[in-house]
Amino acid sequence: MLRQYNTPMKTFKFRIYPDKKTISLLNTWFGQTRFVWNYYLNQRTVTFKDTGKGLSYVDNAKDLTQLKKQDEYQWLKECPSQALQQTLKHLDSSFKDFFSRGKGYPRFKKRGFTTDALHFPQGFTLDGNKLRIPKIKTSIKVKLHRDIKGDIKSIIVTKNKANQFYISILTDYEPTLKLKLKKEIGVDVGLKEFAICSDGVKIKMPHFTNNGAFKLKKLQKRLSKKIKGSANREKARTKVAKHQLHIANQRKDFLHKVSTKLINENQVIAIESLTVKGMIRNKKLSKHIANASWGEFAILLNYKASWYGREIRTVDKYFPSSKMCNSCGYIKEDLKLSERTITCKGCGAVYDRDINASKNILQFSTVGVTES
Numbered sequence: 439m440l441r442q443y444n445t446p447m448k449t450f451k452f453r454i455y456p457d458k459k460t461i462s463l464l465n466t467w468f469g470q471t472r473f474v475w476n477y478y479l480n481q482r483t484v485t486f487k488d489t490g491k492g493l494s495y496v497d498n499a500k501d502l503t504q505l506k507k508q509d510e511y512q513w514l515k516e517c518p519s520q521a522l523q524q525t526l527k528h529l530d531s532s533f534k535d536f537f538s539r540g541k542g543y544p545r546f547k548k549r550g551f552t553t554d555a556l557h558f559p560q561g562f563t564l565d566g567n568k569l570r571i572p573k574i575k576t577s578i579k580v581k582l583h584r585d586i587k588g589d590i591k592s593i594i595v596t597k598n599k600a601n602q603f604y605i606s607i608l609t610d611y612e613p614t615l616k617l618k619l620k621k622e623i624g625v626d627v628g629l630k631e632f633a634i635c636s637d638g639v640k641i642k643m644p645h646f647t648n649n650g651a652f653k654l655k656k657l658q659k660r661l662s663k664k665i666k667g668s669a670n671r672e673k674a675r676t677k678v679a680k681h682q683l684h685i686a687n688q689r690k691d692f693l694h695k696v697s698t699k700l701i702n703e704n705q706v707i708a709i710e711s712l713t714v715k716g717m718i719r720n721k722k723l724s725k726h727i728a729n730a731s732w733g734e735f736a737i738l739l740n741y742k743a744s745w746y747g748r749e750i751r752t753v754d755k756y757f758p759s760s761k762m763c764n765s766c767g768y769i770k771e772d773l774k775l776s777e778r779t780i781t782c783k784g785c786g787a788v789y790d791r792d793i794n795a796s797k798n799i800l801q802f803s804t805v806g807v808t809e810s
Contacts, residue, residue, distance in 0.1 A: 448611035450586050454569060454595070454603045455579045461603075463574060468554035468597060470517040471525045472547045474502065478529055479544055495530035499523060518572040524557035550599065550675075559592040569605060571595065580605060587611055599679035615747035622706035624800025626759065626792050627735070629726050633696065634792035636708075636800045641696060646688045647729045654681055689731055697738040701748050707739060708751040708803035710759065751803035759795040759802075763787060 456464060478498045486492050502522060506514045514522065532544040561572040564586075568577040571593075588609030596604050624636035633641040657678045664671035700707050712732055743750045753759060761773045768784025773791075781788050 447591075448588060448609050448613075450584070450607045450609065452583065452605050452607070453581045454605050455581070456603055457576065460574055460576060460578060464556070464595065464597070464603070465554075467517045467521060467556055469549065470514055471521055471556060472549065472552075472554070474514070474522050474525045475529055476546045477505075478502075478526060479546060482529075482533065492533070495526055498526045498529070502526065516573075518556075518558070518561070520559060520561065520572070521556045524559065528557070553599070554597045556595045557592065558595070562593055564590065564593075564607070569593075598683060600676055600683050601679075602683075613745040616702070618747070619703070619705040621704045622708070622800060623700065623704045624708040624796040624798070624803065625700065626710065626796040626799055627712070627730065627732050628792060629723070629730060631792065632730060634796050636793065636796040638793055640792070643730065644688070644692050645729065646685050646692075647725070650681060650685045654678070654685075657681055689729070690734075693731060693735050693738055697735060697742055700739065701742045701746055704748070706749045706751060706800075707743065708753070708800040709736060709739065710757075710799060711752040711755050712736070713755055751800075753799050753803050757798075757802060759798040760791055762794075762798050764789070764794050764797040764801065 481498070481501070482493045505511050529544060535541040536543050558571055563570045564580070567580045567582050569580050570577050586607060586609060588611040591608045591610055593608070594606040596606065598604070626634045628634060628643070630643060631640045632643040657674070661671065661674040661678055664674050740750055742748070758769055761769045761771065763770070763782040763784055765787045766782065766785040768782055770780065770783065773780070778791050779788065780791055780794070
C-alpha cells in the first residue's frame with residue numbers, strides 16, 4: 439500500500455510534571471476513557487454479530503450522552519467531555535483502518551498494558567512552560583526542549599508504562615523545502631550493517647536490544663520474585679518498563695539521525711519495498727529483524743522526503759537486487775546468504791554483495807512509497 443503525506447502536520451512531544459493531585463485526577467480520567475473505549479468496542483462487536491450492521495461514531499456519541507445521564511454512570515461526567523468524544527473518534531478510526539487498510543481488529547484496553555491518552559482538541563492553554571487543561575485549576579509544568587513551530591491544533595496527554603507523563607502537541611506545520619541536490623543514492627538494509635549505500639558507505643547496526651538484554655533479564659528476574667499486588671512489585675515493574683523505554687528511545691534516536699542524514703545529503707533515495715510483517719515470521723531472524731526496525735525507518739524517510747522536497751523510489755520486494763550483477767546483469771540463482779564477496783560468472787567482475795544490491799536498487803527503482 440502506498441502511503442501519502444499531503445497534509446503538513448507535525449507533532450512536538452514534551453515531558454510534563456503534574457503534581458500528586460493532578461496525577462490522581464489524570465489517572466481517573468485515563469480509566470474513564472479506557473472504559474468508554476471498551477464499552478463501545480463491545481457494543482459495536484455485539485451489534486454486528488446480532489444484526490450484521492455496524493455502528494458509527496455518531497451512534498456511539500448519541501448513546502454516550504444518554505449513558506452519562508444514568509445514575510450508574512454519573513462518574514463519567516468527571517472526565518472532560520471532549521476527551522471522551524475523542525476516544526470514540528479514535529475507536530471509529532480503528533474500525534475504518536480494520537476494514538479499509540487491513541489492520542488488526544481493535545482490542546480492549548487494560549490498565550498498565552497500554553499507553554493511556556487524553557485528547558484535547560480545544561479548551562487548553564500553553565503559556566511558556568505552563569500547561570492548563572480543562573477541569574484542572576493548577577498549571578502543569580512542561581519541559582520545553584525545543585521551539586514549537588506552526589499553529590497548535592490539538593494536544594494529547596499521555597502516560598506510558600513507566601508512569602511518565604508527556605504532552606504531544608499537533609501543529610499545522612509548513613516545512614521549508616531544502617535546496618535541490620544532484621546526488622542520488624540507493625540504500626540496501628541488512629542485519630550485519632543497518633544500511634549499505636550505493637556510494638560505498640556502510641552504517642553499522644546498533645544492537646540496542648542485545649546490549650540491554652543482560653540488565654533487562656536481571657530486572658525481570660527481580661520482578662518475578664515480588665508479591666503480586668505489592669508496592670515493591672509495582673516499583674520493580676516500573677524499572678523494567680523504564681529500561682525497555684530506554685532501549686526503544688535509543689533505537690528511535692538512531693533511526694531519526696540516519697534518515698535525516700540521508701534526506702539532507704541526497705535528492706533521490708531508493709529503497710526496497712519490504713513486507714516486514716511477513717519477514718518477522720522467520721523464527722531464527724525475527725528478533726534481529728524487529729531490532730532493525732526497517733518499517734519505521736521507511737516511514738521516517740517517506741514523511742521527511744515529502745516535507746523537504748526529496749524523492750523516494752522503490753524496487754519490488756521480489757527484485758533480485760543481490761543476485762544480479764550491476765555491471766552486466768547476470769543473475770546468480772544459487773547465491774547463498776553466507777556469500778558476501780561475489781565473482782560474476784558473466785563478466786568476471788568481483789563485487790561486494792551489499793554494495794552491488796544498493797546500486798541495483800538505485801538503477802531499477804521507480805517512484806513510490808514503501809510499505810511497512
